[in-house]
Amino acid sequence: DARNKSLGQWVSQQRVSYTRHTLNSDRIQQLDSIGFVWDPREVSWNGSFYQLCAFKTRHGHCNVSQYGPQYKSLSRWVGQQRVLYERNALNSNYIQKMNSIGFVWDP
Incomplete structure (x- = not known):
């Protein structure tokens, strides 16, 4: 409309x-x-990060790839973060957040 x-x-x-x-x-x-979202991509990234935090709370680590199909989307996102990190293309704030939860960049 x-x-x-x-x-x-x-x-x-x-x-x-x-x-x-x-x-x-x-x-x-x-x-x-009013909570205006300036960068929708950041909201999406944070949503995936919070899913990773929940995964870590449940399993004690961030190695998502070794778990079943229910984590397929999260596993793909984790893989993308590793690729971006390797290419020096990942936002430094995101790197800090990942490091703060003990994320392993090169498992």
Whole structure:
């Protein structure tokens, strides 16, 4: 519907302006106050990271690949993180988070 499309375009523009540092601080504060998501990819990454934390809590380690099909998606994500790390293409904040839970980069 047209309203959803307009809202989507507006949200996209806010994100672009924020990234370019052209969004005024009042608008940033207003959007922050309602939990606006500036980078949806970060939300997705954090969701997978929290799944990994839950896995570690349950199994005592982060070696997801040795478990069954119920962890297929998480195992694939862990593999992607290792590849990005090897290529020096993984965000340093993400590396810190992974290290903080004892993640093994080269099992």
